[in-house]
Amino acid sequence: MVRSFVWLYLPAFFCLAAAPAGAESIGVYSGRHYNSDKQLYKLFSQRTGIEVNLLEAKDDALIQRLQAEGSGSPADVLVLVDAARLDRAADLGLFKPLKSPQLLREVPVQYRDSRGRWFGLTRRVRAVIVNPKLVSPASIRTYGDLASPQLKGKLCLRDRKSVYNQSLVADQLVSNGAVATSSWIKSMQANLAQPVFSSDTALTRAVAQGQCGAALVNTYYVARMLSGESGEADQRLAKNLKLIMPNPAHVNISGAGVTSSARNPEAAQKLIEFLASPSGGKGYAEANNEYPLKGYGDNPWLKSFGPFKTSGISAETLGANNKLAVQLMENNDWK
């Protein structure tokens, strides 16, 4: 029985493991995992004839893997979510600097590395949501307002592990300095209605249901609920809440670079240029209800949130301040 099983099974296994043979191909390691991304890669392959081999995994695991594989890595492009991770990968020497006039033109200066190692592709905003029955939307205009004693017992936050929160704290750190940011964190912790949450969706629902009066979430979670993508019940719930774009708003990015071990750097650069181009970038952003690099896109739900003014702090600066931000959060009991 065992023998027949081995003969049946081994060939099948290798068939499954075999990579598709293509004329020209690139390897992409991606920390984004949205099914729609794949459609975009397919479109790229159709246009250029370059096959895309894809591995999607956790950003940090991909950084480790690329580092361990060294020059033997099959990856040509590394896509990561969050500015701090892009910055970390660049510091580890995983990216090759690019000279691409197109990328310099398409990607605004605050969303790319000053040495051309990585380029932002989509934008996400950390916004405030309130339940108008509990908290007056007019009472919150900035992130700083979340520290107001009026919100005592009404504020809910996600945990410290969330890179979105870390980048927001880095943003505040650069804008307001360490002392002010520490006291801001401390006051917010004193306002908490419940222990920190581990997901933005649960957080959004809790505000909509009135267990929390205000919270910080990424805009796309709200858009996803409003669009009905996560079911009718969530769609009804989401109508209970109001989204406030703080002024200035904190913008984080997902982005990509060509790996320093790339075997096919030209093709890899082509992919990044495609993703950063208005047509490619639009697809990348739209499927996850994110904002494109410039403007607000055509997404009706994002449009309903209105325009926002960014703080102008570059993604690179956010990345560089990440460690200090996490330290501040830990020291001030952001769990």
Add this chain to the structure above:
Amino acid sequence: MEIRLPPRFNLLAILSGTAALNLLPLLGLFFYCLSRPGGAFSALGREGFEQLGNTLLLLLLVAIGVGCLGTAIGWLTACCRFPARGLLTIAQLIPLAIPAYLEAAVITDLGSRHGLRLHGISWAAAVLILSTMPYVVLLSRDSFRQSGRRHLEASRSLGLAAWGSFKRVALPMALPAIASGIALAGMEVVNEFGAVELLGVPTLSTGLLQRWQGEGDPQGATSLALTSLAVVALLVAAERWQRRLSRRWDQAGPGDRFEGWQLHGPRAWLASSLCLLPPLLSGGIPLIWICSSWDQLRQENLAELIGLSGRSLALGLGAAVLALFMALILAVGSRWLKLPWLQASVFMAGLGYAVPGAVLALALLLLFAPLGVPPLLLLLWGYGNRFLAVAKGGLDASLERLPPSIEEAAASLGKNWQSVLTMVHLPVLRSPLLLAGLLVFVDTVKELPLTFALRPFNFDTLAVRVYQYASDERLGAALAPALLIVGLGLSSALMLVPQLREETTGPLPPVAN
């Protein structure tokens, strides 16, 4: 009389080679975390004691929970007769087929829709008890089933009723199996982070996640992983040492099976309900969730689903074969070659399950990716290493009860080691091997962190797809692949059906080997 063993050098080489294959990643991790700037042991950080305390409390709760419930259900399904026993025995595999992170995600999602905040250590303990109980149920059941009829009948003729026989005869015999099951559950508790993170319990494993993902400090994460490994190793070693003082051997052979006590009236119904509880909870809650999320079900590409299932199936089979093979070598070999250092390394090799998959993946990458070892091979190696404990647990428990006199008898009949292996060990281990294969298969199909980090290009599996959606907070889209994981797990449980039929139709005549 001693068995004529294979040449000592060969045996030693094979054994230590297999142990080394499994110890190498652990050693690699050890040296890696020493390279942490600022010292390996400062990784615990400010919240370290809280995390350590929570981990220990969770371990205690889960050990008590799975120990009591698991043993009770194992005993009932093995030695008592009550309504729907056969069906309920198979149903015990349902909790095994549902990953703990999925269960936790479903519970918190259902709660948050209805305005309930489900979090904290009691929920985490409940989810982990539910998902790890099958280890104790299946291992103890197997052990109870093998308890000889003679023992139980003797106890009965001495005036013991079902409960008395259980407590004074069957339970002590099954202790090694129960302990193995609890040890597996404990290892799963320290290596699990999806569920504890979702339920908001700060444990060592969430601290590890924080170090790695939050702060980009993989050495610190490794140091935390090794801390929890040390905790588990100490606990398991203490239990083994304690048990060494009271060894029991069991001479029942195949065919010498006990048919079971017929339970009547309320007792029978109580037995049925107790056995129904775990599968009902762990299968029922996701079912409620599915029914209330039907509007989120997306049209999945059929060809893609088949591809995902095929890869899950292939990896599961590969891992099962590899883990069984290594476990057999280590379990039998260390019975033959009693060198203290070898026994110690075999013991440690079986503890890799206590290391979170993501950290094991890191070890394999650090050690072997620079040498250009193909990812698929690393992945299989990782599975083998990780699930060696699962495979070895049952084998060890069975071998521990096998009196050395049987091997001596075979040796005195002039049998060499090959014959002892094929005529004594393999028949005795047939049922634990089958069970171990099943457990490893199901565990591999739902395994996530290793698969996620080590797979090659374009090689997604069912668990990977489920996680991609779930981590992106799109549970609805994870529905179809999640159902397929459960389906694969349950259909592999059908392997147990012939065994069951054999039991319900009464004992077969002794197998002529």
